Amino acid sequence: MNTHLDINFTKTVLDNGLEVILYKDNALPLVSVNIWYRVGSANEKPGKTGFAHLFEHMMFQGSKHVEKEMHFKYIQEAGGSLNGSTSIDRTNYYETLPGNSLQLALWLESDRMGFLLDGLTQKKLDNQKDVVMNERRQRYDNQPYGLAWEILFKNLFKPDFPYHWPTIGWMTDIENYNLDDVREFFRTYYSPNNASLVIAGDINEKKALENVDKYFRSIEPVNSIPGIKYTDPSLNEDINVVHEDNVQLPRVYIAWISDHIFGQDDAPLDILSDILGSSKNSRLYKKLVHEEQLVQDISCFQYSAKLTGMFIIVATIKPGSEIPEVEKIIFNEIEKLISEGVEENEFQRVINGIKSSFIYSLQNLEQLANQINSYNFFLKKDDPFNYDLKRYNKVRMEDIEKIAFKYLKKPRVKLQIIPQK
């Protein structure tokens, strides 16, 4: 399999600190504009959780030169699609539209970066607080197992570690947002020197850069952006949590603290998670779904973030089975992997899967633009696509058992979601 990827882009930094990355691909007459602000829920303070996510709403409410509702309308009228997302580490805002409407996207993005507060009103805030509370009800409170992730993170991280709270925020915090806090949060984090802009697609690079300069040059940077304070997230002992939910089947979550994104153990942890639980032939699926038939589904993944990573196993228990017997088999399989190592064919299967998913992911411009921003934020290396692929090639088979020993013998959090009595 030829695994060298030919993805070349150029990076420029404006005087105000805005990082600009251009990638030309004229397969279709489309352009994708993708901005990452280096602010996520980890930048929030207890009592004020959910602000980064609130901005994902407020940033679409218009700004000085853009009336409420018009941000969406302008992009849609041009045939574009748009959205934003919030994680613990960053927020992103993006739109994909016909290549001839690039200026429109730059005009809108620069207006909300430079002039959001001029368009901010109490009415807009109140409306979006209601929307966010309904988002929370719909996506978390009213979903089966919907609260599992926030309970897991709350227990995996101590209150002073910035991954302790959910990105959407606690309901009581959302209810109490006020305009002054919103203004202060914006002034602190939404500046050109805390952002990176990727433009990918059918562009003339010189003209694109001139337009970026036109719209963004005059936006003032901020003096200092507060860093994130955190302490060692290691767990000292096992933590067990049981939560009753309106569900028919119990589900168990087992989570360990692991390595951060692009850390030296991140790639082997990824491979380990695939060997244990990503497909029909993975060890836990084969044992628990196929052979013993004790669980309905099982998955395993390395969720790596900026400050640390988490290695997580999730299993939904079938009627008639119990969490303890499933848990026992999971730990037996982990022990077996540590003592006997992994086999050539499973190792190769996983590596091939990772490489081909890499190629498949290049089909979509929006995803590609976001990936470039992700590398720029987390990795900061030249030729990042090939760097990323190569780190999987460097992993040796015997590394996997060592990584399993290093991380999965440590204390873990076990969360059981059980049917309400």
Added chain:
Amino acid sequence: MEEFRKQKPQNESVIRFISPEINKVILRDKSSLYLVNKNNLPIVQIENVLNSGSSYDPAGKEGLAYLAAMLLDEGAGKFSALELNNEFEKMGTSFSISADKDEIHISALTLSEYAERTIELISLVLNEPAFTEADFIREREKLLTRILQIKDNPSLLASGLFNKVLYNNSVYENPLYGSKQSVEGITLDDVKNFYNNNIMLNEFSVIVVGSQSDKNYESLINSSIIHGIDKKAQRELKVTVDAEFSPVIFLNDKANSPQTEIRIGNCTNRRPHPDYFAKHVLNSILGGQFSSRINLNLREDKGYTYGASSSFNYDKLSGEFVVSTSVQSEVTADAIREILKELNNIKKGVTDEELEFSKSYLIKKFPSHFETYSQISSNISTLITHELQENYFENYLDNLLSVQKDDVINAAQKYIMPDKCIILLVGNKRLILEKLKASFNYPVIELNRDGDRIELHQ
């Protein structure tokens, strides 16, 4: 002051886009093969469309098509279930089988260098499924557990119940997954019969999106994927819908639920119809995108919900119009009133501005539907399902352009029926029932999670 900030910038040029050419070939078993040349990446998407969805389930055996689809790739030829999966995975091929009301889809996305092997394996899945007793029992158990799980999910539950009430007494009434009772009654012989009589004999098509210069897919598929030669005449399936409802509220009680899932709508017609494009523009104005009337009202003005939308959905034999949203329990009746208000208002007309906005949105968005290999494949699959003309995409923009204001209003009057609709709710009865009865003069029929009518609240 930077003057340029005050005005929205103008477009710099005109976009030229021609949708990819679709080359249709008839295979030696009389099936159709659709080829599209795309070569910006070394990958290929292969999709098989089998006209054997859940509408072919025999009475009392609901869930059979779905279970047959689950079982198709649980071992084939000399490979056991896990071995077969390993054959795909060691190439990094992403392989899946899905079923809906009308069809079963077998799809694979693979690196081009593995295209031949992927086609061989698909052929095995299609022609030599193992259908062992052990695999059957395991997969049936999985399906029974899934049926249990669906009832936990308010959104899936609401859509399923809406479908059941809407398509009462027709082949579309039953849930794709079947019910506990029907699935428990399915035997391995039922699956084999379904395979022999439907999967192998009903209409079949293959789609290949990839570089057509380095491989001859026609000959590869002709020599490998063989489908039943003696095709039987298509069974005449019909969807007859109960008389119109004079609005009825159906309610499934979900105790302690903080929100109510709402579905409001009515049956319409099939997709191949001259009104399709007018309906498409109409829906875009009403609830088909973020800046539509329904979403701006319920979300951006009232803050009742995270989002509200409407759509015309099309199956092979029928179509439906539905508004979907999930709102805070306390405002359930208010949200229903606002939705009905929007449905009534749109029948009175739309503005020039709305019409131009929606047409511009739909027309300019067109190129983005052809970005990924699977998007192109899925577009062709739509042509197959709804028996659309082969030049459908070539004429798409002209058809949209020709939609006039009167067409939209006519479509609204014909297809949106606030006076004869179904209102289906999954929510907290204790919090919402009294206000529903006080607000509307409609009967409230309580349903259990299986859709059986359990109580009438007048």
